[in-house]
Amino acid sequence: MPEENRVYNGIVREGKEMELTPLEPWIRAKIGTSATGADLRREIDRHQLAKLRKTVDYVRAHSPFYRELLGGVRGSEIRELADIAHLPFTTAGDIQENDLRFLCVSRDEISRVVTLNTSGTTADAKRIHFTEDDLELTTDLFHHGMKALVRPGQRVMILMPGDRHGTIGDLMVKALRRMDVRGIPHGIVLDSGRTIAGIVENEADCLIGIPVQVLGLVRHRDARAIPKGMIKSVLLSADYVPTAIVSEIQSAWGCAVFNHYGMTEMGLGAAVDCRALCGYHIREADLLFEIIDPHTGKPVPDGETGEVVFTTLTRRGMPLVRYRTGDLSRFVTAPCPCGTVLKRLEWVKGRLAGGIRLCGDSVLTVADLDEALFPLPGLLNFRVEISGNGTTDAMVVTVYCGDDPVPELCSLAAKSLEAIPAIRAAVDSRRFSIAPIRASSENWISTGSIKRKIIDSREER
Ligand SMILES: [Zn+2]
Structure with missing residues (x-):
């Protein structure tokens, strides 16, 4: 080919x-x-550089947050795109702390706010x-x-x-x-x-x-x-x-x-x-x-x-x-x-925060679980929770199968999970186990619009 x-x-x-x-x-x-x-390509790079300079000057002039963060940096000091590496980062936490300090226009001009x-929890809501x-x-x-x-x-x-x-x-x-x-x-x-x-x-x-x-x-x-x-x-x-x-x-x-x-x-x-x-x-x-x-x-x-x-x-x-x-x-x-x-x-x-370190020091990611579980016939979604006391971890898995359960789904899921290298390594450490897998036809749809993640409910280690 x-x-x-x-x-x-x-x-x-x-x-x-x-x-x-x-x-x-x-x-x-x-x-x-x-x-x-x-x-x-060169024109796009040139456009990006010009817009980056403008953006730096614009946010410094209008946003209290960036006035403080960017200090004395001026757009004209950015000579090439690579110079962006000298600017500080903005994090989700900055927005959570005070989104209004980011605004560059009056609130009357805002036509949509997404929370x-x-x-x-409202503590980490971002607007x-x-x-x-x-x-x-x-x-x-x-x-x-x-x-x-x-x-x-x-x-x-x-x-x-x-x-x-x-x-x-x-x-x-x-x-x-x-x-x-x-x-x-x-x-x-x-x-x-x-x-x-x-x-x-x-x-x-x-x-x-x-x-x-x-x-x-x-x-x-x-x-x-x-x-x-x-x-x-x-x-x-x-x-x-x-x-x-x-x-x-x-x-x-x-x-x-x-x-x-x-x-x-x-x-x-x-x-x-x-x-x-x-x-x-x-x-x-x-x-x-x-x-x-x-x-x-x-x-x-x-x-x-x-x-x-x-x-x-x-x-x-x-x-x-x-x-x-x-x-x-x-x-x-x-x-x-x-x-x-x-x-x-x-x-x-x-x-970045998506991987969970298991006992035995292997790291399990949502992508590992996705590729192991979604190929299984009849599986619509899954929920994975890691619990434990710091010495041993247990993985509690629910597979969602809607109204048409495939009888062998749980045993197939167990086999697929055991084949994931991170899980195999954890099991080999003898400090990790997979609890019997439960199949559910409940409202699996409720997990719809939030990014899927592994739930980590282990005690502080
Ligand atoms: Zn293409």
């Missing part, structure tokens, strides 16, 4: 003339150049503020990014929150309308059977959803009601995307499965796969991405894995400078099969 048809992560797609990412012509127009190839509350212009930047990204997935006249079912102004669903419907595509806001999936009925009734060509929720549709008994070939593309967002889920959706529906990477702090959307489906391209006119060594804080060479850090280049309400995401990824150095000069970011598979 020719190299350009080979896609990493074990997913191989048939080779056809590969279409250029629609983000490239969009970014070219946004920065106002007709350059192509290496010249375009992020990942652990369910991110957007002006109408800021939201428009995201709508514009959705408009152009979706050109890789749909054509005029098609219908997209949006299985994401979308009932209010400025939500992903709302912005997506607006964006799709600009390309003569009908966006159907649905909200997150609460009842797979009813969602499938809606997909069939609307003859959806494309779905946008959360990975486990789309897997729940594929594995639902009513899924056979969806005519073969009807769904042509799926965009997965809002959580890590396990390779096993991508393969299952591809083989069930014979469609292309795209990954999207974004977090609210980035303006909801940031990067999306091109038709090569092998890593996302970033909206580089608006966001500057870096990969850093999470321990030293220094940039790592392109190609090496580290923490994703980004700076907003065009945001007005609440710009962020060198925001540490806690997500792990790397820039792929090989050229993308689509031929773009845009950077390519490998699919984010986990978080």
Whole structure:
């Protein structure tokens, strides 16, 4: 097979003339150049440098937080993009402490505030503020990014929150309308059977959803009601995307499965796969991405894995400078099969804080569990909790299987878990055990829109 048809992560797609990412012509127009190839790359770098300088001066002038953090740094002192490494980082904790000190406009100009509350306690809630212009930047990204997935006249079912102004669903419907595509806001999936009925009734060509929720549709008994070939593309967002889920959706529906990477702090959307489906391209006119060594804080060479850090280049309400995401990824150095000069970011598979150190000193990650458990037939989701007293750890696992339990699911799950090297090493240390696995058909959907994680309820060690 020719190299350009080979896609990493074990997913191989048939080779056809590969279409250029629609983000490239969009970014070219946004920065106002007709350059192509290496010249375009230089123009993008130049644009980013100019915007970075402006952003530094803008936030120092308008945000109390950055006035203090950046001290006497002036935009003009930034000579080249690499100089960004001299600027201090912004962390989630800074926003939690006082989001209002980040604002660069008056509160009247803010048209949407998103409260992020990942652990369910108000202590670590973060609020991110957007002006109408800021939201428009995201709508514009959705408009152009979706050109890789749909054509005029098609219908997209949006299985994401979308009932209010400025939500992903709302912005997506607006964006799709600009390309003569009908966006159907649905909200997150609460009842797979009813969602499938809606997909069939609307003859959806494309779905946008959360990975486990789309897997729940594929594995639902009513899924056979969806005519073969009807769904042509799926965009997965809002959580890590396990390779096993991508393969299952591809083989069930014979469609292309795209990954999207974004977090609210980035303006909801940031990067999306091109038709090569092998890593996302970033909206580089608006966001500057870096990969850093999470321990030293220094940039790592392109190609090496580290923490994703980004700076907003065009945001007005609440710009962020060198925001540490806690997500792990790397820039792929090989050229993308689509031929773009845009950077390519490998699919984010986990978080810095996502690994759990087990007795025996091995580290277990959500990605390990994803790739071991999601291939199991009938499994819709899982919950893993590590408990213990510091001397011995126990892993308590629940597998969710909806209304159609596969009898041997628990024993298959146990086998798959025992095959994970980190778990095997822990078991070999004789200070770790897997409790009998429980299957549940309860409301597995409730874990829907928050990033999945391993629950660590061990006593302090
Ligand atoms: Zn590409």
